[in-house]
Amino acid sequence: MGKEAIKVERRGAVFEVTLDRPKANAIDNETSRAMGDIFAGFRDDPSLHVAIVTGGTGRFFSAGWDLKAAAEGVRPDSDYGVGGFGGLQELPGLNKPVIAAVNGMAVGGGFELALSCDIILASDQARFALPEIKAGTLADAATVKLPKRMPYHVAMELLLVGRWMEVEEAKHWGVVNEIVPHDQLMPRAREVADLLAAGPQLVFAAIKEVARTAENRTFQETMDLINGGKLATVQRLYNSADQLEGAKAFAAKRGPEWKGQ
The missing domain is CATH 1.10.12 (Lyase 2-enoyl-coa Hydratase; Chain  A, domain 2)
Structure with a gap:
């Protein structure tokens, strides 16, 4: 699907990116490469100052790596594109603020996508998990980042056990900046984005x-x-x-x- 799975909207100096790949907004290699191209375009456009990334309608912000593709033999370490998985976490020279508006479940690579952003706003319906251990694979970016973002032993429990972390716990550990009522998530994200867009x-x-x-x-x-x-x-x-x-x-x-x- 590639770019068909991603909706973009320019609102003044704010760039909104919505991952819309029903049912779970999972990311396969083609979608990841398209996301990398989109975020590289944001990086290189001087008229754009801040980005918001969110998930399409439904229960998921993103389920991360597309396990259906994996079941068909597509390796999860193949070409993700210029920005690495999800287009953000390895994108070189990205010196503009990016806000994650986590509107639902952020699972595996979806959680990693949120961690790649500078500010994380979460709906009161958001949940987080790193279930890669149950699929016999490595949550590589989360293993690098999460022990630096929250207490080491809690991060290792999430990685080793693959349990769910409710949004209140994520806020308690400082993984998210703010919990917002679900219907107010995008208005709040746009409010923060407008503040940043007007900044230095x-x-x-x-x-x-x-x-x-x-x-x-x-x-x-x-x-x-x-x-x-x-x-x-x-x-x-x-x-x-x-x-x-x-x-x-x-x-x-x-x-x-x-x-x-």
Whole structure:
């Protein structure tokens, strides 16, 4: 199905991506490659500032890897496309905010897709699970990310047992930012997206690059890269008109006018 399974909508500087592949919004290789192309287009379009990713109508945000494809012999480690599985988690140079609006069950790779976003808003009907252990395979991205996002022993229990985590528990451990009544999820996601779309895009880009750079480095190694002018987004920010505008607006006690320059 590829791009037919993905609905996109531009709303000003906000880009909405809906995975709509009934019944469970599962992701096969073709869909993953299409998602990668779509998110790469978002990354490369200067008129787009923030993205929202959500699931189509139904009970699922995403069931993750398409096990029907796996049963037919399609390997889950074959070509996922430019962004890796789901188009986001390995997409290079993505320095714009992405919001996950988790509207239902986020299972396996669907949970990993949400973890690839910067902010996770969850419906009160959302649930999370990593059942790969029951299918005899590895939840690879979740195994890397989840023990860094919540207490190690809880993360390992989810990975080793494959149990369900209710949305309240996910909020308790800080895995989701906010629980929203189901019918208010997209309005709330758009409210947050509009706030970010009006913000300082050069600062957001620098934040994302610094955070990504720091994942596998010590504090001092990262600071040395920043202070040594080795991070392109930071250098662009420090030499920008927006940096000066921010200082002027603060001194004048007025709202800044961000130009992205």
